[in-house]
Structure formats: structure tokens, C-alpha cells
Amino acid sequence: MNLIFEAGKYEIIVIGAGHAGCEAALAAARMGCPTLLVTMSVENIALMPCNPSVGGPAKAQLVREIDALGGEMGVNIDKSSIQMRMINTGKGPAVQALRAQADKHEYGREMIKTILGQPGLDLLMAEVVDIEAEEERVKAVVTRTGARYKCRAIVLTTGTYLKGRIIAGEVIFDGGPGNQFPSVRLSDSLRGMGIKLGRFKTGTPPRIDRKTIDFSRMEEQPGDDKPWRFSFISPPPQRQQLSCWLTHSTSETHRIVMENIERAPMFTGVIEGIGTRYCPSFEDKVVRFSHKPSHQLFVEPEGRDTDEMYVQGLNTSLPEDVQIRVLRSIPGLEHVHMIRTGYAIEYDYVIPTQARPTLENKVIAGLFTAGQINGTSGYEEAAAQGLIAGINAALTVQDRAPFMLKRSEAYIGVMIDDLVTKQGNEPYRVLTSRAEYRLLLRQDNADLRLTEMGRAIGLVDDYRWGIFKEKKTLLEKGTHYLQSTTFTSADKEMDCYLASIASAPLRDRTSLWELLRRPEIRVKDLIDCGWFNAEDENVISQIQIQCKYEGYIKKQRDQVLRFEKLESKQIPEDFDYGRVYSLSNEASQKLKEIRPLSIGHASRIAGVTPSDINILLIYMQKRRK
Amino acid sequence: MGEDLIAALSTPPGEGGIGIIRTSGSGVIERISQIFSPAKSGRLADKNGFTLTLGWITDKDGSKIDKVLIGIMRGPHSYTGEDVVEINCHGGSMPVRRCLQRCLDLGLRLAEPGEFTKRAFLNGRLDLSQAEAVIDVIRAKTDRGLHLAMQQLEGKSQFIEEIEDGLLHVNAMVDASLDFPEEVGDLDYDETRTNLVVILNRLDKLLAAGRRNEVFRDGVEVVICGKPNVGKSSLLNALLRQEKAIVTDTPGTTRDVVEDYINIRGIPVKIMDTAGIRVTEDFVEKMGVQKSREVMEKADLLIFMLDIAEGIDQEDMDIYNLVDPERVIVLVNKDDLEKKRISPLQLERLFAGVKVIRASIINEVGLEELEQAIEEKALSGAVPSDGLDIMVNLRQKDALERSREQVWHACQTMQQVPLDCFAIDIWGALETLGEINGKSLKEDVINRIFHEFCIGK
Incomplete structure (x- = not known):
């Protein structure tokens, strides 16, 4: 080991500047934490080493969620796209998904500009070879050239570089994607801290x-x-x-x-x-x-x-x-x-069940992992985790309550819950079929779901907040107007209109909202006839979706209520599973390892059976008495 | 778990070869050893699980009450998941009662009905379905009912799994089309419709079998009605083949409802004799009449009796008019008598479409036919079960019905609502079905998608 010198001190250090690292670093800096972003190659910031596209089913929802919370991916792909297509248009609002073809180089260049322009964020080109921890809490990172940077939290976003090995037929060599250097010593440093690693494989076409x-x-x-x-x-x-x-x-x-x-x-x-x-x-x-x-x-x-x-x-x-x-x-x-x-x-990844839902490691305090290192695949998945890890790293440093999204609130919530709960045996990709309540988790309402949370965290700036407030007001006013404006068969104009489009005449007093439920009538038609006024395309389509799918949305909300009964039954962090004798051995072991936050969370762990859940419920009930 | 210790006599009371007292609870082995004096050296509390020990249960003064064999099971490897001690006493009612009393002296309390099973469930030894099945086994009143309850215990899950499998397949097809539009393309609606119809049929069959077999578990209530002295009590007695109802020649002596259980071809039948329904000044009898009417309204099945020697008068018809012809069997009694004042033509006219049996109860003629009629009526309305020998309890029935409703809704709205909305019903049906065996299904759907489609770019 070369001579180590004290090089500086930051609150948060992000290691790796791919899609996860960029989001983590920007979020932490924007929340007011002095942050250092370390990359092995400045040229490769926000590199897309595989497919040149962003979005598609479930992934588009992730991008919109990142955006609503004040992340960067959405803005950056809009700046650098060369094509946009809406996928699944005929299959309903829940699964409609935007997909962009990206100009890879422009995507990276735009991200570098944003990073360099971000106050409170320093960029460093170096290879981190060691993470130092003391009393199971991170303390500093050391680079290959011997520079030690002290910090209070680390976000590790090294992608597929950990002990990367490239294979093409009989030709095999150590390397990261795009013929970059692999990161070899960091892997050993993690193992040395007691972190369990697995090995995954991915590939790319010619x-x-x-x-x-x-x-x-x-x-x-x-x-x-x-x-x-x-x-x-x-x-x-x-x-x-x-x-x-x-x-x-x-x-x-x-x-x-x-x-x-x-x-x-x-x-x-x-x-x-x-x-x-x-x-x-x-x-x-x-x-x-x-x-x-x-x-x-x-x-x-x-x-x-x-x-x-x-x-x-x-x-x-x-x-x-x-x-x-x-x-x-x-x-x-x-x-x-x-x-x-x-x-x-082939690359090493950190088995993600070692992380809490905040993406902080359960053993080493202050060590967050995000992106492909957590065994996921995809730029969008990486960015979303990066954002959540960055936010929570900043929140811990600032002694604020952690930020976690529920499965019923966002695809981000679904993904992270899956990651920290289930022991996947393949790289994880988000799918709409992983979400129980996908009609609630639409790409079109990501702002309505998450902007207020982003604002509370401190990531939503005044500009975004203004746009959001305006849309929300227009939406509420419009909905109220449609629900409170009613017609009867005595209204000649309406009568004629309905006859002209072969829609049934009114029998009782009917609101515009109720009329809009008819498949043959769209918001646009009401505007054209002068019964309603709205200009914002987003507001119009939002009203349309909320009205047309009201019945199904309600069904899903009811499902969520049932689901959350178990989610709200919290399990104390220090719960001693060893004292619950009647749990099966497998369940007991898994529960000790994963330390679920709630009974609902526990029920999703593979190997934990419904009767184990009953036992836990009963045990906790007794303990409360 | 289960801080308090429970004890119960677990063999039927009365004289028998042996009587078993079962006790359960944490520390119960230590506790029982206080009233046990082993035949050989060594403390009971030091014995391993699954061992038998010979010795005596001792009284407060140390005197021996009974020579017993004690079985020990240590939690969690026992039926209840707790420590369990079983005391095999001699079968006379005195030794058993005194041994049980000694257990209670030690601070054990008498177990509530089903409490051992409840503890087994709470301690995770049984899942909900199994626990429910055990309760059904315990409560089974006939062999047939027991057979069905055992079926449930041993896993009706295969039937549920068939349905679940079908729904998983549909769900995978739908989700694949949503998540991989370019590789998979559009949903094959014709195939999906066919699959859903198959699923609906399976659900219907399961529910029908459940309804039919409910009869074997819950039984039916049969009420015997008719004018005084037509032979109601005789019939009841003939069916019970024991003297219980009071048999007399003075009209109106059976004042109240007399009831008992009998086993008719595997169906537990609660059979009731009513006081004669007729206008009367007698206050006590009036009470009986009122109660009879209530019982008749509640009954699943009524046996309306006539006396062939007496003919049919207005009073008979007044009673008959109280009953629902759908639920009635007309029994013309005393067919052995020479004097017949009821003609076949009359019967046909008055009771068109109703099952009529001519019988002679004192000669036990017509009873066979009556039992067959009761069986038919009890099971009528229940579709033949196609060999689906299973029991469906209320909770499971509720889940099956809700699941069916969602599949039905999906069929109705298919191609009229977008695919993602269609998927909500399919997922809902699956999730509801999962309530029966408590499965979490999300991962199964995803595995299906990858199993059935070539996906990936």
C-alpha cells in the first residue's frame, strides 16, 4: 500500500457515476450535503453501455417517478432523445409507457454538464480501493493513489465493474463494460467488512x-x-x-x-x-x-x-x-x-437483502448501495435506487426521518421492497406484473403521487412546485365543475348532441362527469361543445383517465386498504425471533436475516408461510398485553 | 406460548377399556410429575419426548389412585406445539374422574371444546385450513361426514390448485402482453375466453360439491307434523328405534317438540316430533302449538302424516297448508288397517307433485322408502358432485364465491375494457383464491411469463 494522505472531508461520498451514482450525488448535494462524486472515468459519466433507450413498460413509470421526486433522469433523456414512442397505447392507462431512443453521447454530456454545474457537488476521477469503517459505521474512502476522504455516509454505485470479467467465445479478460478497467480491490474490501456478494451475468449485442x-x-x-x-x-x-x-x-x-x-x-x-x-x-x-x-x-x-x-x-x-x-x-x-x-x-453484486428499505446496509451504518451492484439490471432501475439512496444518505446525515415508498405508492416502492425482501436468483428488472396496484401507479399520475413528497424532502424546486401546483388546481377545479354541472332531458342542446352521436338520451339529472363515463364521450367533445373549458393537455388526459377508470381505480384502492392492514402492523427492529419457538426453522432464519419492518413485509419473504405469519401476529398481540 | 395449562378427558365419558386425559401447556410435564409416582426410578420430568412411563397417580395424602401409563411429548413436537402429557387411566369412570380432579388440583383448567386444536393452530402446527378441517372431523356426526372432513384435511388443495393454475396461466398471458408488447404481441382473446370458461366451470363444480357435502356435515332438520294421533311419535320412535317420545292413545299428550339425531344414509338428521297442531283451549298445549309452528317454518324438511282410517278432513288440510310443498313428504300411516278412508285418487288430487308414501309404522312398512325420500330431498338442489368428495367451509366458500364473481366479471367485460383493467379482475380472482391456502402468488405469475414466452431483446 502506498502512503495514505488526508485529502479532504465530505458529508457524503458517492462511488461510481453511472445512472445510480449521478442521481445519488445530485440528490444529496441538492439537499444541502457537501458531496463528492468519485468516478474511474469522467468521460464515462452516465454511460449507457448497453441499449440506447430509456423507458418502456414499468421503466417509464420509474423515470416519471424519479422526475416527480426531483431526480434528473427524465430531464436528461428529454434533452438527449432522438425518438419517442408511446408503447401499449391500446392496452389501458396503467401500462401505457413512453420509450425514448437516446443519443448515448449526448445523454452523457448533458449529465456531466448538470453535475459540474451543481453547487455543493465535487467531481473526482479516481478508483476507490478501500472503504474504512469503525464500529460498524463508515468513516472514509481511500483511492488507489492513497488519498483518504473522510465522510459520514457512502453511496456505493459501482455497477457491473466489481471484479468484472468479459467473455466473447474463447476470449476472456478482466474488464468493466465498454472495455473499462474493472474494480477489483473494492470487492475484497466489501467482503472484508462481512458483506455477502453474489455473481451475476449480463450481456450486450454487437x-x-x-x-x-x-x-x-x-x-x-x-x-x-x-x-x-x-x-x-x-x-x-x-x-x-x-x-x-x-x-x-x-x-x-x-x-x-x-x-x-x-x-x-x-x-x-x-x-x-x-x-x-x-x-x-x-x-x-x-x-x-x-x-x-x-x-x-x-x-x-x-x-x-x-x-x-x-x-x-x-x-x-x-x-x-x-x-x-x-x-x-x-x-x-x-x-x-x-x-x-x-x-x-460477469460481475460481483451485493446481495440486496442485506440492505434496509432505505438501501442502507444493515451491518455497516452509513453504507448505502444502489443500482446494478444491488443485483438489478437497467438504467431506470439504477437511477431510481440511486435517488432513494442519495436521499436517505442525506436524511441520515441530517438526522431526519428516512424516506421509503410503499408498494401502493410507486414502482420505486415495489422494486426496493422486492430487492430487500426476496432473494432473487437473477438480475432484477422492474415489470408492471410485479406491481399489485398498477392502475394506481401510472406514468401519467407520477407527479400527483410523489411531487409533494419530493417537496417535503427538499428536492422539488420552486419551478417544479409551481408547475405542479397549477396542474393540481386546474385538475381539482375541472373535476369539481364536471361533477357539479348537471343536465336533464329538458336541455335541448344536450339532447340534440347525444342524439347526434347515437348516445342514449338522459333519463335522470346527470352530471358531466357521469356523461364522461360513456365510452363514446371524451373530455375533448365536452370542450368542443362548450360545456367545459380546459387547455392543458395533461389536465385533460388526467381528468379523462380518472373518470373513465373510476370503477377500477376504486377496486384497486379497496385492494390497497386490505393489503395495508398487514403493512401497518409494525415489527420492532429489535424483535427477538429466537423467542418465538413455534416458528419453522427456515422462517426464523429468514426473518432474522431480513428483519422485516411489518407483518406485511414479513409475509412476502420466501420461506415464511401463512402459519408463520399467524404465529407472529399472535405473539406480538400477546407481547402488547 | 399458552401460559395456562389445560386438561381434558379425551375419550368418551363412561365405561371403557381405558380413559385418556390429555394435558397441554408449557411446563405441564413438570407439573404432572408432582402427582405421579413412577414404577421405576427416575423423574417423569427428565424423560425424553415420545416415551411412555408406567406408574401411579397419587392423591393428596400420597395414596395411589390409579395405575397409569403416561405419554410425554415435548413442544414443539406435539399436536399442540406445546408440552403435552397424556395419562392413560383405567377406563372406569371413577379413576378417570379422580385423576382429572388431581390435574385440576395442580392448577390446570378444563380445556374448552376444540382448545387443543386451537392451540395447535396458534402455535403453527396446523394452518388455517387444516385446523378448520380438524374441527370438522371432531364435529362429524356420521361416517360419511367424517370421510369428507378427512378429505379436506388431506388437502383439497389439489382442486384449488387446478383453478389457481388456470388463472395463473391467464394472468401470465395478460401480463406478458403488457410487459413485453413487442415480443409477445396482443392477447389471444379466444383462447383466454375458453380458459376462463373452464375456470368458471371448475369453480362452479367446487361450490356445488361444497353445497352438496354441507348436508353431510351440517345435516338437515326434519319435522314430523300432522293431526294428533296420526302416529307421529311412533314414527319418531321407529326411526330412532328406541323409546324416547311418549307414545299414547290419548290425543295431544306429546306436548312439546321432541327431538333427536339419527343417521340417514350418512346424513345427520335432526328429527323432531311436534305437538299436534289443532285448535285447543288447553293453555299448555297452546304453547306447544305455537312452538310447533315456529319449528315447522325453520325445518329443512317436513313429514306430513295422515291416518288412512281417519280420512282427510279440514283440520288435516289446515296443517298441510302451513307447509311449503317443496319441502314436504306426505306419509299416509296405518296402511295395514282394513278401513281405508283415503283413496289413491284423493291423494293424487290433493298432493299433486308431492312425494306420497303409504306406510304402516307399527309394522315398519314404508320406513325404507321414507329414508330414501329424506335423502333425496336433503340432497335435492345440490348438483351431483362428480366425485368431488370435499368439504367447503364457510370461509372457503366465501372466498370461492368472491373469486368466481371476479372471473365472471372479467368474462363479461373482456374486450370492452382495456387489458390492464381486465387484469385487475384476474389478479383479484387469484388473490382471493390465495386466501384459502394463504399463498402469495406474485412470483408465480412472473415465473409463468418466462416459462411460456420467448422474451428478451
């Missing part, structure tokens, strides 16, 4: 040269002709959108894969880490779904000022020569030039 693609053999996928944006405060987009392209694999492609399958690391056993089911390698798909003659492949631009294109659906760790042959068997790619080879990466 990148190809736009100039060598025959787009005439592919189907064009243009962006929507609407001014979509993620952030509730972004201005409407101005720039021209770029298209993506759809093609598919052929029987020839599958033949090439099968012919070389014994060279695939997945099958030779070279890869030990567990991969994801929702992001399988292409060779995995060919083997497991051998009855499918073809798989969809999307060719997506990586930016405005580059010819690199991403081949969505072709993530692979086959040897480089096989990858080239696979590519050239695909319609439109017959003469393609491959710029970057696809690869699989």
Missing part, C-alpha cells in the same frame, strides 16, 4: 456500421408524431426524430448458432454467473425456443453523430467470427461491418 446496412430490407419504425417527454417540467421537443428498423433472424441464422453452440460460453460452462430470463442471450433463445423459426431484431441508432447501430435482441457471447456470420445471415445485414463485438460480462 454494434454495426450504419453505412453497411441495407435498410430497404427492413421495416422502418419511426417515432410518434406527438411532443412526448418524460419530465413534467421539460419543454416540448424541437428536433427531428430518427427511425429504428425492424428485421428478424432466419433459419440460416439459427443453423449457424446451433453449429457453433459448443463454442458458446453459456454451454461450455465458462460462464458461472446467473443470467436474466428477460434478457437472454440470442443463443439461449435459439436453444430454448427451438420451435420458433425466427426472432425479431431491432436495429437502433446509438446517436445523432455516430454511425454505430445497436442490434436489439442479439445479445451474445458467441465467438467473434460466429457473431459476424450470424449478423450477415440477417435480412439487410448481408454486407454488414461489425464495429464492436457482443460480449457477456
Whole structure:
């Protein structure tokens, strides 16, 4: 070890400047904590090492939630998108999801600008090799060059860099994504503190040269002709959108894969880490779904000022020569030039059940983990955790109450509860099907759900607050007006209108709100007829959703009430499970490990049975007497 | 858990080969050892679980009450999950009673009915469904009822699981289409509809089987009614095959409702004889008449009796008009007598569509036919159970019905509401079904999605 010198003192140090690290650092600094953001490479801040897109089902909801709380991702993708599409438009408001294609380089550049412009936040390029703790509380970090920075809390957001190992066929070397250096010594430092690590695997497809693609053999996928944006405060987009392209694999492609399958690391056993089911390698798909003659492949631009294109659906760790042959068997790619080879990466992650719902480690106080290091996948998942970890790191330093979101309040709540409760055996991705109450957790109402909380924390500035207050007022006024303005069959104008659209005539006194429940009538129609006045598109669509789905929303609210009965039964932090003899061994062990906050929380732990829950309930009842 | 110690006689009272006193509670082994004098050396409290020890239960003065065999089970490895001591006494009622008294002297209290099972549940030895099933087993009044209760104990879950499996599949299809629109595409509505219909049928069958088998658990109430002296008490007695109701030739001597349980083809039947319903000045009898009417209104089934020698008069018809023809069996008694004043034609005219049986109770003629009629009536309305031999208790029935309602609503609104709303009903149905066995299902849905679709970019 080189000589160590005292380099400075911060309240919070964030290690890693990917999507989690950026949110954590910005949140902490914005909440008034002197913060240091340490990255191994300033050029790679907010890097998108895999797909060039943000959003999609469940992920869009996360981005909107981050935005509503005062995070950065929504604003940043709005600045740097090259295409926006609304997915699932025909399937209902709960699952409609915005997806943006990002200009990767612009995304990073915009984030660097924001970070450098943030008062109270210092940026440092260094590799952290050691975390120092005293009496199970973090104290300082040490860099490879011997600089020691003291701090009161650390947010660890190192992504897939921990002991990263890159694999492409027979070629294997230590490294992080995008051929960066792996972070080796930090992993050992964590182990030394008693933190349990696991090993996961993920992968990325090859990148190809736009100039060598025959787009005439592919189907064009243009962006929507609407001014979509993620952030509730972004201005409407101005720039021209770029298209993506759809093609598919052929029987020839599958033949090439099968012919070389014994060279695939997945099958030779070279890869030990567990991969994801929702992001399988292409060779995995060919083997497991051998009855499918073809798989969809999307060719997506990586930016405005580059010819690199991403081949969505072709993530692979086959040897480089096989990858080239696979590519050239695909319609439109017959003469393609491959710029970057696809690869699989294995990395260490911190088993997330060691964290509290604030993302603070249960053993080492002041140590927060967020992002891929917690065994998740996806930029959005990382950013959301980063934000929550940053917020809670600042709150602990400021001696304020922790911030946690419930499963019924946000996808962020669903995700973190899943992470700290369930022992997942694959990288975690957020899905709408993980949420019990997805009709309440819509992307369109994220601001209504969370802005007030963000304001209370101190992350929502006056500008955002003003926009929110105005929207909320308009919404309340509009709803009240619609509910209190009524018509009868005596109103000739209404009678004529209903007849003209073949809608049933009024029998009793009916409010506009009730009329709006009819499938054939939209808010826009009421405005056109002069019965209602509203200009803000967001307000109009919000009213429309709240009215049309009122019945189902109520159903979900009732479900939440039932659900929260058990959530509100809190278990004291120091609860001694050892004294409850009748618990099963497995349950007792899991409960001791996870230390659930409530009975509801406990019931979601794998291995804890309904009768264990009954026992806990009864035991606690007795203890209270 | 369970600070207080409980004791109960767990074999039927009365003379028997042995009598068992069961006790439970933390520390009960130590406590019982205070009144136990072992045949060989060594303290009872030092014995391992699942051992038997021979010795004597001793009285306050140290004298021996009874020679007993004591079984020890140490918590949590016992039925209740607590320490359990079972005292096998000699079967005479005196030794058992005195041993039980000694337990109570030690500060144990008499257990409430079902309390051992309740403790087993509270201590996690049984889950709710199992505990409920045990209660049904204990309460079973007939072999058939016991058989059904045992079925429940051994896991009706397979039926629930079939339904759950179907719903999980639909839910996975829906969620896959929502979470992976590009890979999975739109939901196949035709297939989904077919699946939901299958699920609805299964739920209906389960509920129907439950309704049918409820009869075997809860039994039916059968009331015998008719003018005085038509032979109501004789019938009751013939059915009971024992003397209980007072049999007399003076009209109106059966003053109150006399009841007992009998087992008719596995159905526990609570059978009641009413005082004769007729206009009377007698105050005591008037009371009886009033009570009879109440009982008749409550009854599941009525046996309306006529006397073939007496004919049918207005008084008979006044009584008959009080009863619901859907629930009645007409029994024409004394068919053995020469003097017949009721003609078949008359019966057909007055009781069209009603089951009529001609019988001679004193000769035990027609009883077989009557029992068959009772069975048919008791089970009528209940759909044949298709071999679904299961018991569904109230709580489970409630959950099944709520689950069915949501599946039904989903079928009704399919393609009229967006997919995410449709999914709310499917998820609701699954969640409600999960109440029966207390399962948490979210992870299952996700596993399904990945099992059934090629997903991933």
C-alpha cells in the first residue's frame, strides 16, 4: 500500500457515476450535503453501455417517478432523445409507457454538464480501493493513489465493474463494460467488512456500421408524431426524430448458432454467473425456443453523430467470427461491418437483502448501495435506487426521518421492497406484473403521487412546485365543475348532441362527469361543445383517465386498504425471533436475516408461510398485553 | 406460548377399556410429575419426548389412585406445539374422574371444546385450513361426514390448485402482453375466453360439491307434523328405534317438540316430533302449538302424516297448508288397517307433485322408502358432485364465491375494457383464491411469463 494522505472531508461520498451514482450525488448535494462524486472515468459519466433507450413498460413509470421526486433522469433523456414512442397505447392507462431512443453521447454530456454545474457537488476521477469503517459505521474512502476522504455516509454505485470479467467465445479478460478497467480491490474490501456478494451475468449485442446496412430490407419504425417527454417540467421537443428498423433472424441464422453452440460460453460452462430470463442471450433463445423459426431484431441508432447501430435482441457471447456470420445471415445485414463485438460480462453484486428499505446496509451504518451492484439490471432501475439512496444518505446525515415508498405508492416502492425482501436468483428488472396496484401507479399520475413528497424532502424546486401546483388546481377545479354541472332531458342542446352521436338520451339529472363515463364521450367533445373549458393537455388526459377508470381505480384502492392492514402492523427492529419457538426453522432464519419492518413485509419473504405469519401476529398481540 | 395449562378427558365419558386425559401447556410435564409416582426410578420430568412411563397417580395424602401409563411429548413436537402429557387411566369412570380432579388440583383448567386444536393452530402446527378441517372431523356426526372432513384435511388443495393454475396461466398471458408488447404481441382473446370458461366451470363444480357435502356435515332438520294421533311419535320412535317420545292413545299428550339425531344414509338428521297442531283451549298445549309452528317454518324438511282410517278432513288440510310443498313428504300411516278412508285418487288430487308414501309404522312398512325420500330431498338442489368428495367451509366458500364473481366479471367485460383493467379482475380472482391456502402468488405469475414466452431483446 502506498502512503495514505488526508485529502479532504465530505458529508457524503458517492462511488461510481453511472445512472445510480449521478442521481445519488445530485440528490444529496441538492439537499444541502457537501458531496463528492468519485468516478474511474469522467468521460464515462452516465454511460449507457448497453441499449440506447430509456423507458418502456414499468421503466417509464420509474423515470416519471424519479422526475416527480426531483431526480434528473427524465430531464436528461428529454434533452438527449432522438425518438419517442408511446408503447401499449391500446392496452389501458396503467401500462401505457413512453420509450425514448437516446443519443448515448449526448445523454452523457448533458449529465456531466448538470453535475459540474451543481453547487455543493465535487467531481473526482479516481478508483476507490478501500472503504474504512469503525464500529460498524463508515468513516472514509481511500483511492488507489492513497488519498483518504473522510465522510459520514457512502453511496456505493459501482455497477457491473466489481471484479468484472468479459467473455466473447474463447476470449476472456478482466474488464468493466465498454472495455473499462474493472474494480477489483473494492470487492475484497466489501467482503472484508462481512458483506455477502453474489455473481451475476449480463450481456450486450454487437454494434454495426450504419453505412453497411441495407435498410430497404427492413421495416422502418419511426417515432410518434406527438411532443412526448418524460419530465413534467421539460419543454416540448424541437428536433427531428430518427427511425429504428425492424428485421428478424432466419433459419440460416439459427443453423449457424446451433453449429457453433459448443463454442458458446453459456454451454461450455465458462460462464458461472446467473443470467436474466428477460434478457437472454440470442443463443439461449435459439436453444430454448427451438420451435420458433425466427426472432425479431431491432436495429437502433446509438446517436445523432455516430454511425454505430445497436442490434436489439442479439445479445451474445458467441465467438467473434460466429457473431459476424450470424449478423450477415440477417435480412439487410448481408454486407454488414461489425464495429464492436457482443460480449457477456460477469460481475460481483451485493446481495440486496442485506440492505434496509432505505438501501442502507444493515451491518455497516452509513453504507448505502444502489443500482446494478444491488443485483438489478437497467438504467431506470439504477437511477431510481440511486435517488432513494442519495436521499436517505442525506436524511441520515441530517438526522431526519428516512424516506421509503410503499408498494401502493410507486414502482420505486415495489422494486426496493422486492430487492430487500426476496432473494432473487437473477438480475432484477422492474415489470408492471410485479406491481399489485398498477392502475394506481401510472406514468401519467407520477407527479400527483410523489411531487409533494419530493417537496417535503427538499428536492422539488420552486419551478417544479409551481408547475405542479397549477396542474393540481386546474385538475381539482375541472373535476369539481364536471361533477357539479348537471343536465336533464329538458336541455335541448344536450339532447340534440347525444342524439347526434347515437348516445342514449338522459333519463335522470346527470352530471358531466357521469356523461364522461360513456365510452363514446371524451373530455375533448365536452370542450368542443362548450360545456367545459380546459387547455392543458395533461389536465385533460388526467381528468379523462380518472373518470373513465373510476370503477377500477376504486377496486384497486379497496385492494390497497386490505393489503395495508398487514403493512401497518409494525415489527420492532429489535424483535427477538429466537423467542418465538413455534416458528419453522427456515422462517426464523429468514426473518432474522431480513428483519422485516411489518407483518406485511414479513409475509412476502420466501420461506415464511401463512402459519408463520399467524404465529407472529399472535405473539406480538400477546407481547402488547 | 399458552401460559395456562389445560386438561381434558379425551375419550368418551363412561365405561371403557381405558380413559385418556390429555394435558397441554408449557411446563405441564413438570407439573404432572408432582402427582405421579413412577414404577421405576427416575423423574417423569427428565424423560425424553415420545416415551411412555408406567406408574401411579397419587392423591393428596400420597395414596395411589390409579395405575397409569403416561405419554410425554415435548413442544414443539406435539399436536399442540406445546408440552403435552397424556395419562392413560383405567377406563372406569371413577379413576378417570379422580385423576382429572388431581390435574385440576395442580392448577390446570378444563380445556374448552376444540382448545387443543386451537392451540395447535396458534402455535403453527396446523394452518388455517387444516385446523378448520380438524374441527370438522371432531364435529362429524356420521361416517360419511367424517370421510369428507378427512378429505379436506388431506388437502383439497389439489382442486384449488387446478383453478389457481388456470388463472395463473391467464394472468401470465395478460401480463406478458403488457410487459413485453413487442415480443409477445396482443392477447389471444379466444383462447383466454375458453380458459376462463373452464375456470368458471371448475369453480362452479367446487361450490356445488361444497353445497352438496354441507348436508353431510351440517345435516338437515326434519319435522314430523300432522293431526294428533296420526302416529307421529311412533314414527319418531321407529326411526330412532328406541323409546324416547311418549307414545299414547290419548290425543295431544306429546306436548312439546321432541327431538333427536339419527343417521340417514350418512346424513345427520335432526328429527323432531311436534305437538299436534289443532285448535285447543288447553293453555299448555297452546304453547306447544305455537312452538310447533315456529319449528315447522325453520325445518329443512317436513313429514306430513295422515291416518288412512281417519280420512282427510279440514283440520288435516289446515296443517298441510302451513307447509311449503317443496319441502314436504306426505306419509299416509296405518296402511295395514282394513278401513281405508283415503283413496289413491284423493291423494293424487290433493298432493299433486308431492312425494306420497303409504306406510304402516307399527309394522315398519314404508320406513325404507321414507329414508330414501329424506335423502333425496336433503340432497335435492345440490348438483351431483362428480366425485368431488370435499368439504367447503364457510370461509372457503366465501372466498370461492368472491373469486368466481371476479372471473365472471372479467368474462363479461373482456374486450370492452382495456387489458390492464381486465387484469385487475384476474389478479383479484387469484388473490382471493390465495386466501384459502394463504399463498402469495406474485412470483408465480412472473415465473409463468418466462416459462411460456420467448422474451428478451
